[in-house]
Amino acid sequence: GQQVMQIPQYQHVQEGEDFTTYCNSSTTLSNIQWYKQRPGGHPVFLIQLVKSGEVKKQKRLTFQFGEAKKNSSLHITATQTTDVGTYFCAANDYKLSFGAGTTVTVRA
């Protein structure tokens, strides 16, 4: 299946700051999904990106799909303590292949 690499693996953010996490593939993706997993919880679907160059926003979260459909990013503005957790991208190649995730901690 598709392999996706996520960077960084860990992100320590000061509350109120912005940060971006990236998801990269060596091959073209049909679409990509993003999930959030709170500590001790289960993954929760956030969004799916399908079109080349697509940008979608959910409040303070901005998701982008690259023009070549080989990479994606998640940008969070004005980080809050509720943003703590691990964010996974998942490449869709008939079955989902999950990246290793970016684990976010927030300093109050």
Added chain:
Amino acid sequence: NAGVTQTPKFRILKIGQSMTLQCTQDMNHNYMYWYRQDPGMGLKLIYYSVGAGITDKGEVPNGYNVSRSTTEDFPLRLELAAPSQTSVYFCASSYLEGQGGQYFGPGTRLTVT
């Protein structure tokens, strides 16, 4: 709707024992999946099903078996448990393959000693 439910929440097995992890969804989803998640890692697909009576292997199927006799239920069977199977197991379902998101259950934390 309860969504996706999994039982048990926690289980400790001795090496060589067997058990079945239960998964039920009430959303009438055709597609169901079993994943394992090791500490600090992403999710690895064990088995999946595209409908009742149809199952297929994922990335890491060895040591596991599944069945799908109904749309709602997708149990995962561990035979001859090994320490390498210590993990958190998540069941998930989706309406359409590749479209929309997967809905995950709360997980089963399994320890094999």
